[in-house]
Amino acid sequence: MDRLHSMRVFARVIDEGSFAGAARQMNLSAAVVTRLVADLEEHLGARLINRTTRRLALTDTGELYLERVRQILTEVEEAEAQANAATSEPRGHLRVLVPPAFAVHQLAKHLPRFRQQYPLVTLELSVPGVVETVDENHDVTIITSTRQVLDGDFIARRLAGSEVVMCAAPSYLDQRGRPQHPRDLQEHEAMIPTYTREAVFKRYQALAGKDEENEVRIVPHRPALSTIHIDTMYAGALAGLGIAPLPSYVIEDALLENALERVLPEWYLLTSSIYAAMPTRKYVPARTRAFIDFLVATFGGEDRDPWLAAAGCAMPGESVQ
Numbered sequence: 001m002d003r004l005h006s007m008r009v010f011a012r013v014i015d016e017g018s019f020a021g022a023a024r025q026m027n028l029s030a031a032v033v034t035r036l037v038a039d040l041e042e043h044l045g046a047r048l049i050n051r052t053t054r055r056l057a058l059t060d061t062g063e064l065y066l067e068r069v070r071q072i073l074t075e076v077e078e079a080e081a082q083a084n085a086a087t088s089e090p091r092g093h094l095r096v097l098v099p100p101a102f103a104v105h106q107l108a109k110h111l112p113r114f115r116q117q118y119p120l121v122t123l124e125l126s127v128p129g130v131v132e133t134v135d136e137n138h139d140v141t142i143i144t145s146t147r148q149v150l151d152g153d154f155i156a157r158r159l160a161g162s163e164v165v166m167c168a169a170p171s172y173l174d175q176r177g178r179p180q181h182p183r184d185l186q187e188h189e190a191m192i193p194t195y196t197r198e199a200v201f202k203r204y205q206a207l208a209g210k211d212e213e214n215e216v217r218i219v220p221h222r223p224a225l226s227t228i229h230i231d232t233m234y235a236g237a238l239a240g241l242g243i244a245p246l247p248s249y250v251i252e253d254a255l256l257e258n259a260l261e262r263v264l265p266e267w268y269l270l271t272s273s274i275y276a277a278m279p280t281r282k283y284v285p286a287r288t289r290a291f292i293d294f295l296v297a298t299f300g301g302e303d304r305d306p307w308l309a310a311a312g313c314a315m316p317g318e319s320v321q
């Protein structure tokens with residue numbers, strides 16, 4: 001029995017919450033994962049996991065063992081990283097946690113170039129949902145945050161800033177008209193995140209006059225669609241369902257192709273910063289450094305919005321505060 005491999009499988013079963021989930025993530029069959037955990041329990045002479053039809057639960061022994069297993073796996077990874085640090089060519093497997101919309105609309109289209117530059121590095125992407133902090137079970141975490149300062153025991157490098165702006169299909173706007181002020185949205189079909197109670201529109205500082213109203217609060221009125229799934233709102237906007245608030249990194253290509261049109265270009269809803277982060281470790285593998293450096297070079301590494309700029313929608317002197 002490869003005890004180290006069995007430890008990795010055991011830890012992944014707990015992380016994923018199921019044997020089937022661990023099997024998918026590790027590209028193994030569920031039968032192999034089950035057998036490896038069973039062999040590990042037999043070797044130890046103790047049950048590690050209580051199995052029911054609904055969920056898995058660690059035994060007391062399993063909890064103690066998992067804690068030590070994680071320490072061992074971390075030490076092994078650091079030993080490998082130390083050995084790799086002197087290697088000029090990055091190689092090995094890289095686990096990346098990333099928000100789904102960023103993975104689909106930005107990361108995926110740049111991966112062929114990364115693969116071409118680093119053919120010995122393999123990638124495993126986890127895309128569960130919103131990502132707000134580092135996951136120590138991943139080598140790199142892509143974080144989207146509206147906070148000015150990130151808190152936590154990790155190292156983060158800024159990739160870019162991104163604005164959430166209103167947009168709609170030209171066909172919809174040709175039929176229903178183009179809003180001239182945020183309050184005009186009350187007369188339109190709209191899509192909003194489920195958790196939104198009000199939308200706060202801010203005028204760009206470069207366009208804000210002393211006597212003008214520069215912040216407007218709108219309570220959504222009977223939205224056509226409410227969802228937390230960004231790509232569903234994006235698909236609805238493309239189909240002409242209405243006006244949707246979407247991150248610039250999602251709509252860049254649609255703006256360039258005139259499939260979507262920015263609405264209320266003098267206003268924005270909110271800004272966020274996007275970071276590539278990793279757990280604080282003494283030794284960082286060459287593959288991790290190479291991937292983060294690639295992301296910074298690709299997206300600019302500055303607190304500005306490269307996607308609106310690329311689509312010709314950035315405002316002169318705009319603020320991302």
